[in-house]
Amino acid sequence: MRVRWLIVALIVVAMAAPWGFYDWTHHRHSGFLISMLSQMGMMVILALSYNMLLGQAGLFSLCHATFFGMGGYATIHFLNAAGDGSLPVPMEVMPLLAGLSGLALAMLFGAMATKQRATAFAMITLGIGELMATAALMFHHFFGGEGGVTTNRMIDNSVFGLSYASGLQVYYLILAWTVIAAALMYFLTLTPLGRMANATRDNFERAQFIGYDPRMVRFLQFALSGFFAGIGGGLYAITYEIVTFDALAAPLSANALLMAYIGGTTVFGGPILGAVLITLLQSGVSLLSNSWLVYVGVMFIAMVIFAPSGLAGLIKAHEPIRRAGRLGALTVPYLRLVIPSLGVLLGFVGLVELMSFLTIGAAQGKKLVLFGGPIDVHAVVPWAVSVASLLLGGVWLRFEAAGFHLVWERLMAGARR
Amino acid sequence: MTALSLRDVRKNFGATEIIRGVTLDIAPGERHCIIGPNGAGKTTCFNLISGRFPITSGEILLNGVRIDTLPPHKINRMGLSRSFQITSIFHRMSVFENLRCALLWSRGYRYSFWSPLWRQTALNEAAEALLEDLNLATRRDVLAGLLSYAEQRALEIGMTIAGGASVVLLDEPTAGMSNTETDYAMALIRRVTQGKTLVMVEHDMKVVFDLADTITVLVYGQVVASGPPAAVRANRAVQEAYLGALEE
Numbered sequence A: 001m002r003v004r005w006l007i008v009a010l011i012v013v014a015m016a017a018p019w020g021f022y023d024w025t026h027h028r029h030s031g032f033l034i035s036m037l038s039q040m041g042m043m044v045i046l047a048l049s050y051n052m053l054l055g056q057a058g059l060f061s062l063c064h065a066t067f068f069g070m071g072g073y074a075t076i077h078f079l080n081a082a083g084d085g086s087l088p089v090p091m092e093v094m095p096l097l098a099g100l101s102g103l104a105l106a107m108l109f110g111a112m113a114t115k116q117r118a119t120a121f122a123m124i125t126l127g128i129g130e131l132m133a134t135a136a137l138m139f140h141h142f143f144g145g146e147g148g149v150t151t152n153r154m155i156d157n158s159v160f161g162l163s164y165a166s167g168l169q170v171y172y173l174i175l176a177w178t179v180i181a182a183a184l185m186y187f188l189t190l191t192p193l194g195r196m197a198n199a200t201r202d203n204f205e206r207a208q209f210i211g212y213d214p215r216m217v218r219f220l221q222f223a224l225s226g227f228f229a230g231i232g233g234g235l236y237a238i239t240y241e242i243v244t245f246d247a248l249a250a251p252l253s254a255n256a257l258l259m260a261y262i263g264g265t266t267v268f269g270g271p272i273l274g275a276v277l278i279t280l281l282q283s284g285v286s287l288l289s290n291s292w293l294v295y296v297g298v299m300f301i302a303m304v305i306f307a308p309s310g311l312a313g314l315i316k317a318h319e320p321i322r323r324a325g326r327l328g329a330l331t332v333p334y335l336r337l338v339i340p341s342l343g344v345l346l347g348f349v350g351l352v353e354l355m356s357f358l359t360i361g362a363a364q365g366k367k368l369v370l371f372g373g374p375i376d377v378h379a380v381v382p383w384a385v386s387v388a389s390l391l392l393g394g395v396w397l398r399f400e401a402a403g404f405h406l407v408w409e410r411l412m413a414g415a416r417r
Numbered sequence B: 001m002t003a004l005s006l007r008d009v010r011k012n013f014g015a016t017e018i019i020r021g022v023t024l025d026i027a028p029g030e031r032h033c034i035i036g037p038n039g040a041g042k043t044t045c046f047n048l049i050s051g052r053f054p055i056t057s058g059e060i061l062l063n064g065v066r067i068d069t070l071p072p073h074k075i076n077r078m079g080l081s082r083s084f085q086i087t088s089i090f091h092r093m094s095v096f097e098n099l100r101c102a103l104l105w106s107r108g109y110r111y112s113f114w115s116p117l118w119r120q121t122a123l124n125e126a127a128e129a130l131l132e133d134l135n136l137a138t139r140r141d142v143l144a145g146l147l148s149y150a151e152q153r154a155l156e157i158g159m160t161i162a163g164g165a166s167v168v169l170l171d172e173p174t175a176g177m178s179n180t181e182t183d184y185a186m187a188l189i190r191r192v193t194q195g196k197t198l199v200m201v202e203h204d205m206k207v208v209f210d211l212a213d214t215i216t217v218l219v220y221g222q223v224v225a226s227g228p229p230a231a232v233r234a235n236r237a238v239q240e241a242y243l244g245a246l247e248e
Helices: A002-020 A031-057 A064-083 A091-113 A118-138 A167-189 A192-202 A204-208 A214-240 A250-263 A270-288 A292-306 A310-317 A319-323 A327-364 A380-416 B042-049 B072-077 B095-107 B121-133 B149-162 B179-192 B205-211 B229-234 B236-247
Strands: B004-013 B016-026 B031-035 B057-062 B080-082 B167-171 B197-201 B214-219 B222-227
Touching: A002 A031, A002 A167, A031 A064, A031 A167, A031 A192, A031 A214, A031 A250, A031 A270, A064 A091, A064 A118, A064 A214, A064 A250, A091 A118, A091 A167, A091 A214, A118 A250, A167 A192, A167 A214, A192 A204, A192 A214, A192 B095, A204 A214, A204 B072, A250 A270, A250 A292, A250 A310, A270 A292, A270 A310, A292 A327, A319 A327, A319 A380, A327 A380, B004 B042, B016 B042, B016 B214, B016 B222, B031 B042, B031 B205, B042 B080, B042 B167, B042 B197, B072 B080, B080 B149, B095 B121, B095 B149, B121 B149, B149 B167, B149 B179, B179 B205, B205 B229, B214 B229, B214 B236, B222 B229, B222 B236, B229 B236
Parallel strands: B031 B197, B031 B214, B080 B167, B167 B197
Antiparallel strands: B004 B016, B004 B057, B214 B222
16 A cells, blocks of 8 residues: 555656646746656666566566667658658557567567576677677668667657647656556566566576476567667657667667666665666766766675665565554664765765875866865875775775674564564 | 376486386376385376376377376376376466466467456356365465465366366375365365266375375385275385385
8 A cells, every 4th residue: 555655646746747847937847857857757667677587587688779779760660751741640549659669679689688697698688789789880771870760759640639749748747657567567577477577597407397488588678678668769769860870889778778777676666776876876976077987887796795685675674663653763773874985985985085186087188076165186186085985985984884783683583682 | 097107207407317218008087196215206206197207208199199298287187187297376466367377278268369368257157166166265365375285286286177187187286284184185186076086196195095096116216006096005115115105
């Protein structure tokens, strides 16, 4: 019941979000915000569909962007056809066609890749990703080479009579499809195929001895996840009206993995969390810092080491304590973690930024500006402060973490009783 | 017609012949125990019958139909089910989900991605009933990987018989259990395999002579003796090769 309200609240927030930064004097929406929210929607679909493989079926795919990109390229061509009148399909249905394009390609590649599992599967998908990336540069008719393919989304065909001239209308289209896709993917987890995907993940041999062909389970799961990725790609094409190599290349596949993993692969909603967070970092922090990818990378490594079940897994771990009504007892230990953590963060960010400004920043002629004033990257003080803050914070954090661990164990033991 | 028969089945791993011409006929409804010293090829036999490994030569027939060229899932669909010596369950799924998954194929759900499981009343009731049967009802929503060893073994037996297979192979179902647990597990096995053909690998001689209609003794990949318990017990070759050491 609580989860149901959370979903409703999430959708309401997503619907209201564009109005949060509405410029009432000029009657204009914040373009930056809407484009970030739109990006979030697509990434939520991409991350959730990736988790159909990684989290639910235990398949470590390295080519998920292939199907996202395929949906994108196909949609550009569909939109062009719709624009010249040869494809009488309303805009609202376009993402479905994109999904079917993703599905078709995923069936083709899935037939090859899903014969295997584990490492061999990962290798094959790596090959598929590279194959498609190369194909995108070779076959100009469909992929448009390096420049990509472009379209005009004003096809003048909409169920609701919308023109989709403004980013806001497109955002609501994305939101609607994100909700539909997420709901369908959740539904899938409650069907025989969804459960057998979990089963083959846990123990493919046992799955065989209860009558299931694990290859078939993997194939169907792979194909369906390609379908949803394709929908995401379709929305991408509609939003940007251009699809290039980037939409299907390896970095986006890696991004899908990152989002799903950081968000948490063991909980259905985990990847949503990851997609929102990574998109925020991508759009927000990338404006502030050249080194935002370093932060994402370090966060990923930290998650793999300290919280392999992701953010959602971390939250879920509190469940027994919450049920015992002892969540309040964690407030002080958490607060005690905050100060040394900030120290570590400050020291680390300081060092990364100083280093970055020593090299790249200098080349770009930029100056490091922190706390309202310029900082001389050649002076000793900022370096010394950063190093001290990192080291002291680190030692202190270790100490506090041990104390936190004790409290945590005690509360968990109490909750089990 | 026999429920299960092996005709001169052989299996090589590299140059080594592990199963050296095993011929066995198991009648429908029979309780058949396979015994033998370590490394005799008992588990390998199970792996060949259930399709986990391909055979090198010979024939295996299930209810008169050749199965030795089929993959495991097809053999299972034809009515042969097995358990493993090392517990083989879906450890990150709940006990209930484990049993429900084991029921799916036999109830015709195949690879359905359109039927919501929560609305399959008959299926869910069958899974609940099985849960009761195995005495695991109080552990319904626990992850299977967190069950105690004896509970996991019970769950595995439940998953093995869930699909309604007519021939059930159990590989050392009581291995590593205490005496009480063994008694309990054997009572469970008797109950849930009623009317089925049961083939069991077992080390506990008390269990074997209590349960079996027929005992087959396997030594170095060959059948040394096969027959009713009394005959096997009296067999000199068996005594020399195997039982003598145990009975002092």
